[in-house]
Amino acid sequence: MGGPLEIDDLHVRFRTQSDTVHAVNGASFEIAPGEIVGLVGESGCGKSVTARSIVRLESPGEIVDGRIRYDGRDLTTADDRTLRRLRGQELAMVFQDPSTTLNPVYPIGEQIAEALRVHREPDEQPFFKELARGASARLRSTSVRSTVLELMESVGIPQPDRRVDDYPHQFSGGMRQRAMLAIALARRPSVLIADEPTTALDTTTQAAILDRLAELNDERGMGMLVISHDFDVVSALCDRIVVMYDGVVVERGPAAELRSDPAHPYTKALLGCLPRRTEPRSRLPTVAGTPPDGAASSGCAFADRCPFATPDCRTSAPPTVAVGSDRTVRCDVPAARDAPVEAVRTPRPDTRSDTQRDAPSMAVDGGTDTAAAAAAAPGSDPERDPDSNPGPGPEHAAEPIVELEGVTKSFRRSDALLDRLLGTDDRVPAVTGVSVDLRPGETVGLVGESGCGKSTLARLVAGLETPDDGTVSLRGQQVGGVDARTSSQLAEIDVVFQHPGASLNPKRTVAQSIAEPLFEAGWAEPRREDRVATVLSLVGLSPAAAERYPRQLSGGQRQRVAIARAVALEPSVLVLDEPTAALDVSTQATILNLLADLQDELDLAYLFVSHDLDVVRHIADRVAVMYCGELVEVGPGRSTLSNPTHPYTQTMLDAIPDGRSGADGGSRSATGSGSDALAGAPPSPAAPPAGCAFHPRCPAATEECSRTEPTFEAVGDARSRCLYAPEWRDDADRRETGTDDSRASMDRPGNGEGEPFPDGNAEESIETTDDTDTQ
Structure with a gap:
């Protein structure tokens, strides 16, 4: 292994036609051999630029001052040959978005083999020689193929011998992230830089990636720099945080x-x-003001957003102060350093009425959130827990806007004409027998692992897919896909996609992007211009933003534009696909507050698809949990994601990084105490297991679970697809009241009282593997 990596007073500039952007302004930190360092901060604070500068990929930026030293060598003055060798053998980087980093025309195995060759021959990378050699030659060697398979297995890609020749588009998001990790590890680096390695991954896949990083650090003694917006991730995985x-x-x-x-x-x-x-459904605190725009600053850059700033803070750069044996802080105001977290938060007042705060509920698979309806009833206590008290039945709730009944959707394995003629075009089910209602003023959180059917269900709601069986109704009228819907029906539902940067046309201004659906709907130009100005104000963007292009906006601003475009036609339902996945916590809070404000003002219904269970717990009135194309649990948001009735929901909760307790200097554990409960990969939708689909991975499964398919039954104010859901609810109640001091009775099969579940013999818990990703 190499020596330490030191960043000393690094300055990086981006020169544009109009001005100079100061992206990095004197950053200094170090990474010791074998140490994991987390780098956090808001979008635009310089994290990724710093990381790219370490491997000298800062272009079009320019390092104008400072030093980057690795093992005593100055990388800022190194020649191209030295840098190629270091990138091939010592320094490796896993970029944030593997879908744009992996080459779509080469199989995964060949891309890993290329990294092996680069490690072996870092100085031999001529373009024409590589072209003449051909990509397929990389895997012809038995030894190379064997090494590639070992690397794929080491990062937790299941059945590598079957997946080695697959292309990136055949991998899920988590699998692509693992493939990128395998490419980086093929170079056997001394320092690994991971830029947002778990963004938009479900909790179980995230847990597997983080645990694998921790294991690789222990096995190989690599230094690591982990860049993330998620404090839980860096707190649990890293030794130090910057x-x-x-x-x-x-x-x-x-x-x-x-x-x-x-x-x-x-x-x-x-x-x-x-x-x-913050209490669920309340407005989140945000960081006051806006981040700097990259202009030079003479004083403390945070002074305009800090409630403890003094006049000196705005005129002179603050010194770095030691606050412990191994801690420093760039602030010399004692009141600011000693203040509690609550004193620095900028609360967003909740101006909603009690009725708005406790909006009517949604029914899912026949269930109704009667507790929320009770909270909204006249004379109810607005401070009462909305999940604690039953209320009136569904006859008192608002009529559903969208209603799915017994919806099933499958996809062909092959689109080849010959396969269709011969009848060999097998179909893979994505959604099976799902029923769900969306009602005005309500948020439905949809959660589950990648590949469980969430996106397909969202597309069925929006009409982007049509069901093979079952019905989709809009205001009581059965509808088909978008091609079969009227203009007024199309205007009822809109979608906010996960990546606004990809869904916004880079060649259109903000105003043009927002006006596009209005133009398609036949709105006249004066009316379009008025509506664009209205929705920009509605999402908190200035009129000046109308003439900007997406590249001139921050991530949070692009997300606001995407939301503005979605509400332009005054829809009744918004389908929100991971709307905060790639946002820092401050921007995330702002977007969540914006969504709450829009819902209050426009009485919108939200289908909120997300992997972030903390966000879903905060924003959702009800939560629907999907597994293998089915809903396995549905219930009030707070109770479902605190005291679930299904083992799968509990497993996802236990897989959340256990960063709230922090590292203790002992053996590193990147995830919660229950993260080792989930074994293996989800089953193939084409061949689901007999009985309960979750039983092969369930630590509480019995013989009966492998024989009997559970039905969707009411359990308190929730519904659950588990043979032993009542026992799970009893265990949850004991954990909630503190009468059961075990984290969960998932550690062994049984009813939480030391006895096996009835009508079956308890099986031993399944050993943990890293194959928690879906395909």
Whole structure:
């Protein structure tokens, strides 16, 4: 292994036609051999630019000052040959979006083999020689193919001998992320840089990736730099955390200390934005003001957003102060360093009425959130837990806008004409017998692992897919896909996609993008212009934003534009596909508050698809949990994601990074205590197991689970597809009241009282593997 990596007073600039952007303004930190360092901060603070500068991929940026030293060598003055060798053998980087990093025309195995060759021959990378050799030659060698398979297995790709020749589009998001990790590890680096390695991954896949990073660090002694917006991820995985703001390190120290007792007001403000620190359905605190725009600053860049700023903070750069044996903070205002997290948060007042706050509920698979309806009833206590008290039946709830009944959808394995003529075009089910209602003013959270059918269900709601069986009704009238819907029906439902940067046309201005659906709907130009101005104001964007292009906007601003376009036609339902997945916690809080404001003002119904269970717990009235194309649990948001009735839901909750307790310097565990409960990959939808689909991975499964398919039954105020759901609810109640001191009775099959479940013999818990991703 190599020596330490040191970043000393690094300055990186981007020169544009109009001005110069100061992306990194004197960042300094180090990574010791075998150490994992987390780098956090808002979007645009300089994290990714710093990471790319380490491997000298900062172009079109320019390093104008400072030093990057690795093992005593100055990388800022190194020649191209030295840098090629270092990238091929010492320094490796896993980029944020594997779908844009992997080559779509080469199989995964060949791309890993290329990385092996680069490691072996870092100075031999001529274009024409590579072209003449041909990509397929990389895997002809038995030894190379064997090494590729070993690397794929080492990062947790199941059945590598069958997947080695697959292309990137045949891998799920989590599998592509693992493939990128295998490519990086093929170079046997001494330092691995991972830029947002778990963004938009479900909790179980995220847990597998994080645990594998921790294992590789222990096995190989690699230094790692992990860039993330998720404080839980870096707190659980990393030894130390570095917090950046405006291109400067404002705080650094041991992960556990910094997370539990932050010193810089910026760090405190970010932690204060986390959804779990705020009551569900309330407005989230945000960081006051806006981040700097990259202009040079003479004083503290955070002064305009800091409630403790003094006149000196705005005129002179703050010094770096030691606040412990291994902690520093760039702030010399004692009141700011000593203030609790709550003192730095900027609360967003909740101006809604009690009726708006406790909006009517949605029915899913015949169930109704009667508790929310009770909370909205006249004379109800607005402070009452909306999940604690039953109320009136569905006759008192608003009529559904969208209703899916017994919807089933499958897809062909092959679109070849010959397969269709011969009848060999097998179909893979994606959604099986799902029923769900969406009602005005309500948010439905849809969660589950990648590949469970969430996106297909969302597309069925929006009309982008048509069901093979079952019905989709809009305001009581059965409808087909978008091609069969009237213009007024099309205007009822709109979609906010996961990546606004990809869904917005880069050649259209903001105004043109928002006006596009209005033009298609036949709106006259004056009316379109008025509506564009209205929705820009509605989502909190200035009129000046109308003439900007997507590349001139931040991630949060692009998301606002996507939301503005979605509400332009005054829909009744919004389908939100991971709307906050790639956003930092401050921007995420702002977007969630915006969605709550729009819902209050426009009485919108939301289908909120997300992997972030803390966000879903905060925003959703009801939560629907999907597994293998079916709904396995549906219930009120707060109780379902706190005391679930289905083992799968509990497993996902246990897989959330256990960063709230922080690292303790002992054996590193990147996930919660229950993360090892989920074994293996989800079953193939084409060949689901007999009985309960979850039983091969369920630590509480019995013989009966493998024989009997559970029905969807009411359990308290929820519904669950589990033979032993009542016992699970009893266990949850005991854990909630503190009468059961075990984390969960999932550690062994049984009813939480030391006895096996009835009508079956308890099986041994399945050993953990890393194959938690779906295909």
